[in-house]
Amino acid sequence: MLNFLMDVLFPQQACCLCRKEGRYNTRHPWCEECYQSLMSRQGCLPVCDKCGKYLEKGEGLCVDCQQNPPLFFIGRAVGPYDEPYRIAVKVLKFLGRRHLAVKMGHMMAGVVKNEPRFWPIDLVIPVPVSWAHLQQRGFNQTEELARQLCKELNLKMDARILKRIKETPAQRELTREEREKNLLFAFSVKDKKKIYRKNILLVDDVYTTGSTVRECTRTLLEAGAARVSVVTWATGKGF
Ligand SMILES: [Zn+2]
Ligand SMILES: [Zn+2]
DSSP states (O other), rough: HHHHHHHSOOOOEEETTTOOOOESSSSSSHHHHHHHHHHHHHTTOOTTTTTBBBBBBSSSSHHHHHHHHSSSSSSSEEEEEEEEEEHHHHHTTOOOOHHHHHHHHHHHHHHHHGGGGGGOOOOOEOOOOOHHHHHHHHHHHHHHHHHHHHHHHHHHHHHHSSSEEOOOOOOTTTOOHHHHHHTTTTTEEGGGGGGOOOOEEEEEEEEEEHHHHHHHHHHHHHHTOOOEEEEEEEEEEEE
C-alpha cells in the first residue's frame, strides 16, 4: 500500500540503473535492457557448491571454502557483484531508494524458493548494519530485502534478535585477517530461546569475503541455532 502511494506521489521517470527515461515504479524499477542484463548474468558461470561464489570453470568448491570452510550450510546469490548488480546495491544503499528492495527481495525469494537445500526455514534474520550506517540512511537495507523475501515465501523475520554489539571501522581497505579480527564478537543473540534448534536464513546484500556472514553464523550456532544458510543479492568471484 505504501509502495503504491509512493508510486502515485513520486512517479519514477528514469531507470534506477542506467537513468534511461520512461515510466517506472516499485514493481518495474528498471528498463528492459537493464532487466535483460541482470537476467543474462544469472547462471553465467558455475558457482561454488558451498558459498555460491562464482567459479572460473568446473564445479566443486572455491579456493576460500577449500582452505577455510565456512560454518554456514549453504550460501547463494541472485547474481555476480559487478554491473548492474553492483549499481542496484549502491542505489539502494547510498541513494536510499528503499523501494528498490521490493524487486531485489523478490528476486532473492526466487533463489531461495528454487534451492531445496535451503528448506525448511524456521526464521529469517537480516544481517545488522552498523549504527553509523543506520543513522546516515535511516534504514537497514538487509532488513528491507528480508522483509520482502519473507512476504513472498511466507516466512517469519526477526530483525532484532541478532544485534551488533561492536562498531567496526570501514572494512573495505582491510585484509581478510584484519576484517575477521575486527568482526570477532561483533554480534550477539538477544534471546537464545527463539533460535534454539532453528534453521536460520541469514539475509545480506553482498557476499564478498564472507567475513560478516561467517561471524553472524558463528554467533548464531554458538547460541544454539541448528543450521544457518545465507542468501545475498550479489556475490563475488571465487577465483
Ligand atoms: Zn536501464
Ligand atoms: Zn566457496
